[in-house]
Amino acid sequence: MNEKLKILVADDEQPSRRKVISFLKELQKNVTIIEAENGKEAIDKIKSEKPDLVLLDIQMPGFDGFTVIQNVGIDIMPPVVFITAYDQYAINAFEINAVDYLLKPFDKNRFKKSFDRAIEHIHSKNKLGNDYKLLIEEIKKEKKYLDRFMVNIGSKYFFINVNEIIYVSAEEKYIELHTDKGKYLVRETMNNTEESLDPQKFARIHRSYIVNIEQIKEMQPWSHGDYVVLLKNGEKIQMSRRFKDRLI
Numbered sequence: 001m002n003e004k005l006k007i008l009v010a011d012d013e014q015p016s017r018r019k020v021i022s023f024l025k026e027l028q029k030n031v032t033i034i035e036a037e038n039g040k041e042a043i044d045k046i047k048s049e050k051p052d053l054v055l056l057d058i059q060m061p062g063f064d065g066f067t068v069i070q071n072v073g074i075d076i077m078p079p080v081v082f083i084t085a086y087d088q089y090a091i092n093a094f095e096i097n098a099v100d101y102l103l104k105p106f107d108k109n110r111f112k113k114s115f116d117r118a119i120e121h122i123h124s125k126n127k128l129g130n131d132y133k134l135l136i137e138e139i140k141k142e143k144k145y146l147d148r149f150m151v152n153i154g155s156k157y158f159f160i161n162v163n164e165i166i167y168v169s170a171e172e173k174y175i176e177l178h179t180d181k182g183k184y185l186v187r188e189t190m191n192n193t194e195e196s197l198d199p200q201k202f203a204r205i206h207r208s209y210i211v212n213i214e215q216i217k218e219m220q221p222w223s224h225g226d227y228v229v230l231l232k233n234g235e236k237i238q239m240s241r242r243f244k245d246r247l248i
Helices: 014-027 039-049 065-072 088-095 108-123 129-140 190-196 241-247
Strands: 005-010 031-036 053-057 080-084 100-103 148-153 156-161 165-171 174-179 183-186 202-206 209-212 216-221 227-231 236-239
Touching: 005 014, 005 039, 014 031, 014 053, 014 108, 031 039, 039 053, 039 065, 053 065, 053 108, 065 080, 080 108, 100 108, 148 183, 165 190, 190 202, 190 209, 202 236, 202 241, 209 236, 236 241
Parallel strands: 005 031, 005 053, 053 080, 080 100
Antiparallel strands: 148 156, 165 174, 165 209, 174 183, 202 209, 216 227, 227 236
């Protein structure tokens, strides 16, 4: 591909952006790459830079990928390859629309397929507005969130209602559910847990913490834009500035 392309890579995680940019440079020698670290920055750069293609992470601070599309405007949005690490429901929606997705972690071959499909969209005379409308309608459909976790102590298994959870912490290959009754390990990732919990009730405040919003007493400034979250039970957990927008 010898044509000059302008491509925006929007992802709040720098290692993910570096990986995507590395693949892009191998596939497209004549390219101008623009980066965005959050949803608002992505919106601003799409409007000002008018890229030919946007590689858009779904979950970013400020605005998620779908909100980016809505703010830019469906009719003027360039072709998009969505990037996701978590949402099977959304993936099903992508598969019935003329936009592609990359499920983290992805390899070079999978990236090339998405990139080639996006290039076809760039060359196509068909407008993608209707496809984006269908996508957004699918995502807006009511999503059922997890209402309980199954946990075990020894050979005994029982359920923990999500309303009992004060906060969730990362523990290597596990998550730990913190409740008034005790702490319970569950073999799950923080990303999957975040996506399975209702964002109206739970917020990711740190790469290692998800908190029940109802359990927050106050937030105290700490250092370098970070906060300490004081919970109603007296515990304190850190909130990093990277995740602040998801709560405030």
